[in-house]
Amino acid sequence: MESCRLRPMRLRSDCLVIGSGIAGLSFALERADSGTVTVVTKKATAESATNYAQGGIAAVMAPEDSFEAHVADTLRAGAGLCDPAVVRFVVERGPPAIERLIELGVRFDRHETCATDYDLGREGGHTQRRVLHAADFTGQEIERVLVERCEAHPNIRILANHMAVDLVTSRKLGVDGPLRMAGAYVLDEARGEVGVVEAPVALLAAGGCGKVYLYTSNPDIASGDGIAMAYRAGATIENMEFIQFHPTCLYHPEARSFLISEALRGEGATLRTAAGEAFMARHDPRGDLAPRDVVARSIDHELKRSGDDCVFLDCTHLDPAFLRRRFPNIHERCLGLGIDLTKQPIPVVPAAHYCCGGVATNLDGETDVANLFAAGEVACTGLHGANRLASNSLLEGVVFAQAAARCVRERTDLPDLPAIPDWDSGDASDPSEAILVNANWGEIRQLMWNYVGIVRSDKRLARAARRIQLLQDEIRQYYWDFRLTPDLVELRNLATVADLIITAASRRRESRGLHQNLDHPETDAEARPTRLRALS
Numbered sequence: 001m002e003s004c005r006l007r008p009m010r011l012r013s014d015c016l017v018i019g020s021g022i023a024g025l026s027f028a029l030e031r032a033d034s035g036t037v038t039v040v041t042k043k044a045t046a047e048s049a050t051n052y053a054q055g056g057i058a059a060v061m062a063p064e065d066s067f068e069a070h071v072a073d074t075l076r077a078g079a080g081l082c083d084p085a086v087v088r089f090v091v092e093r094g095p096p097a098i099e100r101l102i103e104l105g106v107r108f109d110r111h112e113t114c115a116t117d118y119d120l121g122r123e124g125g126h127t128q129r130r131v132l133h134a135a136d137f138t139g140q141e142i143e144r145v146l147v148e149r150c151e152a153h154p155n156i157r158i159l160a161n162h163m164a165v166d167l168v169t170s171r172k173l174g175v176d177g178p179l180r181m182a183g184a185y186v187l188d189e190a191r192g193e194v195g196v197v198e199a200p201v202a203l204l205a206a207g208g209c210g211k212v213y214l215y216t217s218n219p220d221i222a223s224g225d226g227i228a229m230a231y232r233a234g235a236t237i238e239n240m241e242f243i244q245f246h247p248t249c250l251y252h253p254e255a256r257s258f259l260i261s262e263a264l265r266g267e268g269a270t271l272r273t274a275a276g277e278a279f280m281a282r283h284d285p286r287g288d289l290a291p292r293d294v295v296a297r298s299i300d301h302e303l304k305r306s307g308d309d310c311v312f313l314d315c316t317h318l319d320p321a322f323l324r325r326r327f328p329n330i331h332e333r334c335l336g337l338g339i340d341l342t343k344q345p346i347p348v349v350p351a352a353h354y355c356c357g358g359v360a361t362n363l364d365g366e367t368d369v370a371n372l373f374a375a376g377e378v379a380c381t382g383l384h385g386a387n388r389l390a391s392n393s394l395l396e397g398v399v400f401a402q403a404a405a406r407c408v409r410e411r412t413d414l415p416d417l418p419a420i421p422d423w424d425s426g427d428a429s430d431p432s433e434a435i436l437v438n439a440n441w442g443e444i445r446q447l448m449w450n451y452v453g454i455v456r457s458d459k460r461l462a463r464a465a466r467r468i469q470l471l472q473d474e475i476r477q478y479y480w481d482f483r484l485t486p487d488l489v490e491l492r493n494l495a496t497v498a499d500l501i502i503t504a505a506s507r508r509r510e511s512r513g514l515h516q517n518l519d520h521p522e523t524d525a526e527a528r529p530t531r532l533r534a535l536s
């Protein structure tokens with residue numbers, strides 16, 4: 001009988017976008033007016049870290065604020081490792097980027113008494129109120145508008161439930177000379193087939209890698225796919241040791257990964273021990289509004305000292321009507337778990353939240369693979385340095401998406417490359433041992449939490465490095481023996497990213513920002529980035 005199997009997908013597009021958060025969709029919209037764009041995204045289109053962002057997007061909007069102040073706050077949080085030119089570039093493009101989002105249809109909350117002004121929130125490390133928000137659903141509001149706009153655009157094709165497996169460069173096609181972008185292999189999650197998208201330009205906007213840790217505020221999709229693919233393709237990966245732990249994730253057995261926004265502390269909420277002591281003033285003069293690295297480490301210290309499972313965020317002294325109106329999402333979610341935040345403190349713990357490192361880019365968002373761009377959490381632009389300032393990430397995503405789109409529009413000299421060959425699955429069989437994949441996944445997340453967490457040491461890092469090498473050997477074996485599944489692709493990426501974090505952390509022989517090593521507590525006079533590149 002003749003087989004009725006369909007041929008795997010083969011598409012050609014002027015531009016390929018991998019990921020559908022604020023960076024990917026902003027770029028797609030800016031680019032699509034003069035070319036075709038294919039957006040490849042895992043799961044549903046709106047399932048991105050952007051969608052879960054509560055706090056908001058920082059920009060200089062108030063008359064009493066200034067670019068100088070936003071730049072200074074960003075540099076201070078970044079502990080000497082930010083690129084000052086990049087910080088200024090992003091901060092100065094903040095207000096027009098916000099205007100563009102508003103023009104597209106994003107509705108930020110306005111001040112109650114003065115309808116022409118936006119209601120600006122405050123978060124740790126900011127000396128001014130400058131966080132635009134839509135209650136505590138800011139990311140969801142931005143994502144809603146961008147998805148609607150992209151879905152309606154005739155030049156944008158969105159492939160939801162598709163996962164990029166690997167980038168394809170000129171080297172893979174046997175073309176000598178500098179590495180250039182050619183496209184990607186893409187797994188159709190439902191059919192289990194790997195197809196090809198050919199594109200002379202690609203933007204990686206695949207988000208971060210919080211799932212590499214046992215406890216994280218990130219959605220399940222955050223498995224570091226973009227960073228791992230860029231590394232395999234030959235791009236430089238920078239500063240992976242700087243993983244930001246958000247101080248306040250809900251501590252409850254039935255609520256995985258639920259963030260309690262820093263904006264609550266911005267409005268006056270106080271961290272307390274289980275015994276009721278407000279402890280932050282003992283750790284930092286900025287108290288509850290110290291930058292995240294300081295607050296997360298202080299909580300870690302208090303928990304280790306007391307042996308308690310969590311600390312508490314107390315908002316009971318704030319106006320209940322204000323709390324319900326300003327934080328409807330957090331209020332509802334806590335209430336559903338039996339915690340009325342207007343009457344009782346919320347149990348919280350730190351959890352992995354944001355990767356400050358990533359694929360190294362220039363001011364156009366371009367990586368060192370020609371015509372491969374990166375924006376959003378996947379990228380390391382130089383904005384965050386050793387610790388990201390709260391609510392700077394959505395801003396960075398949209399500013400660099402616009403910069404990359406501008407650069408791509410002007411690029412008319414895109415060379416032709418040979419066709420990408422079909423994916424060859426060789427003798428791979430269907431995976432029969434899903435338990436192995438699950439067990440490896442769990443081992444990686446546990447070892448990263450235990451040995452490469454908020455506080456590190458040489459011994460812990462050496463142990464993590466040995467364990468990850470063994471796991472990578474096993475994963476490499478399944479990868480070639482079995483037909484690809486989304487779980488297997490994610491596991492391989494997660495292991496690569498874990499290895500990059502461990503390697504970068506082991507190379508940094510000092511403590512700075514988010515990277516604190518008990519064996520090297522001092523900070524070097526000169527701040528240097530950690531750059532990693534795959535051996536070709």
Ligand code: SIN
Pocket residue numbers: 053054055056259260261262263354389390391392393
């Ligand atoms: C939060 O709302 O606390 C998170 C905001 C951010 O990560 O910038």
